Amino acid sequence: MRILYVEDSQLLRKNVTSALKRAGFAVDTAADGEEGLNLALTGSYDVMILDVMLPKVDGLTILAQIRKAEIDSAVLMLSARVTTADRVQGLNLGADDYLVKPFQLEELIARVHALNRRRYGLNGNHVEIGKLSVDLNAQRAFVDEVEISLRPREFEILQYLVCRSGSVVSRSEILEHVYDQAADLKSNAIDVAICTARKKLSEAGSDANIRTIPRRGYLIESESSPSVAP
Amino acid sequence: MKSPSSIREELLRSLFRSLIILYAIGSIVIYLIVQEAIERRTNELLRSKLKDFAEDTRVPPDDSPGREHEMGNVFHDFFDSELGQLYSNSGTPLRTSLALGENSLPFRIVKDQSIPIENITLPNGKPGRVGFFSFYPKTHRRRPPDFRIPPLPDPVHLSVAIPITDERLTLRILGLTLLCTGLLMGAAVYFIVRYQVEKSYQPVKKLVNLTNTIQPDQLSLRLPCNDLPEELSPLVNQFNTLLDRLETAFVRERSFSGNIGHEIRTPLTELAALLGNAIADLEEENPEELPSEVYRDANQICEHMNRLIEVISAIHQAESGRELVSPTAFDPGETLSDVISTLSSDDIEIQITDERKAGDKTITTDETLFRGILQNLVSNAVSHSEADSAIVCRLDRGKGETLLFEISNTPQSIGPEDLARISEPFWQKDASRTERANLGLGLSLVDKYAELIQAEIDFSLKDKQFVATLEAPNLGDD
Numbered sequence: 001m002r003i004l005y006v007e008d009s010q011l012l013r014k015n016v017t018s019a020l021k022r023a024g025f026a027v028d029t030a031a032d033g034e035e036g037l038n039l040a041l042t043g044s045y046d047v048m049i050l051d052v053m054l055p056k057v058d059g060l061t062i063l064a065q066i067r068k069a070e071i072d073s074a075v076l077m078l079s080a081r082v083t084t085a086d087r088v089q090g091l092n093l094g095a096d097d098y099l100v101k102p103f104q105l106e107e108l109i110a111r112v113h114a115l116n117r118r119r120y121g122l123n124g125n126h127v128e129i130g131k132l133s134v135d136l137n138a139q140r141a142f143v144d145e146v147e148i149s150l151r152p153r154e155f156e157i158l159q160y161l162v163c164r165s166g167s168v169v170s171r172s173e174i175l176e177h178v179y180d181q182a183a184d185l186k187s188n189a190i191d192v193a194i195c196t197a198r199k200k201l202s203e204a205g206s207d208a209n210i211r212t213i214p215r216r217g218y219l220i221e222s223e224s225s226p227s228v229a230p
Numbered sequence: 231m232k233s234p235s236s237i238r239e240e241l242l243r244s245l246f247r248s249l250i251i252l253y254a255i256g257s258i259v260i261y262l263i264v265q266e267a268i269e270r271r272t273n274e275l276l277r278s279k280l281k282d283f284a285e286d287t288r289v290p291p292d293d294s295p296g297r298e299h300e301m302g303n304v305f306h307d308f309f310d311s312e313l314g315q316l317y318s319n320s321g322t323p324l325r326t327s328l329a330l331g332e333n334s335l336p337f338r339i340v341k342d343q344s345i346p347i348e349n350i351t352l353p354n355g356k357p358g359r360v361g362f363f364s365f366y367p368k369t370h371r372r373r374p375p376d377f378r379i380p381p382l383p384d385p386v387h388l389s390v391a392i393p394i395t396d397e398r399l400t401l402r403i404l405g406l407t408l409l410c411t412g413l414l415m416g417a418a419v420y421f422i423v424r425y426q427v428e429k430s431y432q433p434v435k436k437l438v439n440l441t442n443t444i445q446p447d448q449l450s451l452r453l454p455c456n457d458l459p460e461e462l463s464p465l466v467n468q469f470n471t472l473l474d475r476l477e478t479a480f481v482r483e484r485s486f487s488g489n490i491g492h493e494i495r496t497p498l499t500e501l502a503a504l505l506g507n508a509i510a511d512l513e514e515e516n517p518e519e520l521p522s523e524v525y526r527d528a529n530q531i532c533e534h535m536n537r538l539i540e541v542i543s544a545i546h547q548a549e550s551g552r553e554l555v556s557p558t559a560f561d562p563g564e565t566l567s568d569v570i571s572t573l574s575s576d577d578i579e580i581q582i583t584d585e586r587k588a589g590d591k592t593i594t595t596d597e598t599l600f601r602g603i604l605q606n607l608v609s610n611a612v613s614h615s616e617a618d619s620a621i622v623c624r625l626d627r628g629k630g631e632t633l634l635f636e637i638s639n640t641p642q643s644i645g646p647e648d649l650a651r652i653s654e655p656f657w658q659k660d661a662s663r664t665e666r667a668n669l670g671l672g673l674s675l676v677d678k679y680a681e682l683i684q685a686e687i688d689f690s691l692k693d694k695q696f697v698a699t700l701e702a703p704n705l706g707d708d
Contacts, residue, residue, distance in 0.1 A: 009496060009500055011500045011503075011504065011527055011531070012496070012499060012500045012503055015500070015504050015506070015507045016503050018507050019503065019506060019507055019510065022514075080491070080492040080493075080496050080499075081488075081492060082488075082491065082495075083488070100495070101495040101496055101498070101499040102495050102498035102499040102501075102502050103499060103502070104502060104506065105502070105503055105506040105507065105510075106506070
């Protein structure tokens, strides 16, 4: 899942980004509102975390602009302003959540997970496809309660495919939602990661399979109940 | 002086008491007037009777037998139905009316033409009034043949009495009527006065109810000034003015507290995120100790918070007047040099122009506060000047014995619209507070310190230069 985090405090930006990455998110950051707005309008993000008070362009203006551009990313506003009026203003402009400083990193990550779940219509942190069970919070995957050893990138792709289960996911979508801007991406990196993940799933006895749909992308489905015809 | 427990009750009591007293006085006056009128009428009647009887009294001829006894025989018959008695000059009754029977009336010799009147108890035991009249009765004597003037007969003395029972009854009825009317009126007056007082008290009651509805979170409410009695208008206006001041103070205080909260929350979040990450790193990688970077960052955050709290405390102290002012004589030029030396910047040049006369270099004021002002003004100029620009400080004498200090710099982004808010606590052109070095409190502190040393501070824009002008007076040695 890809996140945009716009925060002017360098220290906070560094530590929150680090925590988000640890939680399995691909994170792009911006230090001011202008840069943040550019990224928000051009990138494809699952969740945007915007500080309200930003240099050049404030967080609320960014929020208004991205909603005006009909970008449907979930938006979490961060602010040290605690009044109800401030929160109402942010939510009325189209924010999905509002978190007041100071906050614990765990809470921020939990809220980002919640926003992701809501975005992909999931009911909980566990997604099951056949025998495959993916714990989105713990960043772990199981087949018949036996954990599959996946590399972070493999898990992130699997997580995205699981969240989008039932839909064919194109390579560009995986690129946009799993990899951040700083990722050193080789041309076949996605194919290699998917191939490895598929192999690990198969070895673990999973009936969930990542199918390649020619010229369209990838689809994860249970072999016992295929959802899309090839 | 005893304070009234209730103005309304006091008013009611006073009005009721006054009306009752007025009624009592009025009743007494009416009673006395009526009494006087009745007495006068009775007296007139008595006098009239006396004169009539005197007019009709004839003296028989001197030679007529039993002369003394016949005197008064000429009275009309009605005399007998009256209470009257005729006396000779010696006090011997000459005639007594039949109505008087065997009883007598008092005898008086009246020397002039007046008719004295006295209250008596009549023979039948009822109250009466008696009048006395002395006169010379007309005579039936024949004129003497020698045409001599006949000698005057002896005077006779008439006493006539009349009962005054009716008059007394009339007065008693009048008194009773006035008393009953008084009681009825008292009750009616009490209710009318109470109603009127309640009615007059309604605006006060309304104001009290309105005042009771004002809660601490509803300070924007004001009492209505329209349709108020003129006595209440000044009070309501004063109260509204007080509410205005209270609301302003509350808003300022709330904004200040909010800003403090806001300023503290960001570094707290930074600290929490820093430590949260460090702990996660420790758990994942299990190093023996935290990297020095974490300590450095944590220290930096703490320093920032400490500075914030110090400045806020200084402002609060200055605002509450707890910052003591102790004037001493010193050279502000030296203080300025000191301050500049601690705030030197490679990018920005600071020039000092001293236009004071030699031998007139000192000022007597609080040096610590003065230094604080210079420190903040210079630091503000350094922080917000464009790179490679110059800051000019000028020292001069102002009007009288004042010291004039002026500092000008080329600001990055201050416009005329910002001047009004520039010394407001926490106000910064860039609200994001990206620069950790700036708290947005420097000029606010300058403002408070200037107030304490009775100095005038002014911020202006001249030819794209931001100019801060301080005019500080000598405070004297005491």
